[in-house]
Amino acid sequence: MFIKKIELQGFKSFPDRTKIVFHPGITCVVGPNGTGKSNIVDALLWVLGGQRARSQRAERGGDVIFNGNQKRPPLGMADVTLFLRDDKEELHINHR
Numbered sequence: 423m424f425i426k427k428i429e430l431q432g433f434k435s436f437p438d439r440t441k442i443v444f445h446p447g448i449t450c451v452v453g454p455n456g457t458g459k460s461n462i463v464d465a466l467l468w469v470l471g472g473q474r475a476r477s478q479r480a481e482r483g484g485d486v487i488f489n490g491n492q493k494r495p496p497l498g499m500a501d502v503t504l505f506l507r508d509d510k511e512e513l514h515i516n517h518r
Contacts (some may be wrong), residue, residue: 425466426507432497433468434461437488469502469517 425444430436435458442451442462451459468486490496499518506513 423506423508423513425504426512427505428462428465428469429501429503429505430462430465431501432488433465433500433502434458434486434488436461436465437494437497465502466504468500469504469515471517 424446427441427443429439429441431439451462453459464486487500488494488497501518502516504515506515
């Protein structure tokens with residue numbers, strides 16, 4: 423199986439629904455510091471059942487929810503869906 427796509431909403435620095443598609447082969451995520459690259463990895467850990475807040479670089483479990491900024495209010499939930507695919511089937515894993 424390989425990762426086909428991940429959808430995030432309200433998770434850390436991703437307040438809006440964000441879809442990240444992973445193509446076969448190597449996928450590289452690049453960008454300036456503080457833009458959420460590590461939060462994508464944290465979302466993968468969280469949706470796969472990571473229970474410890476420290477594994478998502480957070481102090482408490484609620485720290486994975488978008489906390490707001492000067493332009494947007496905080497959200498009440500985080501939602502991550504992981505889409506896995508192989509030759510025969512597709513599997514969706516969700517954590518809200």
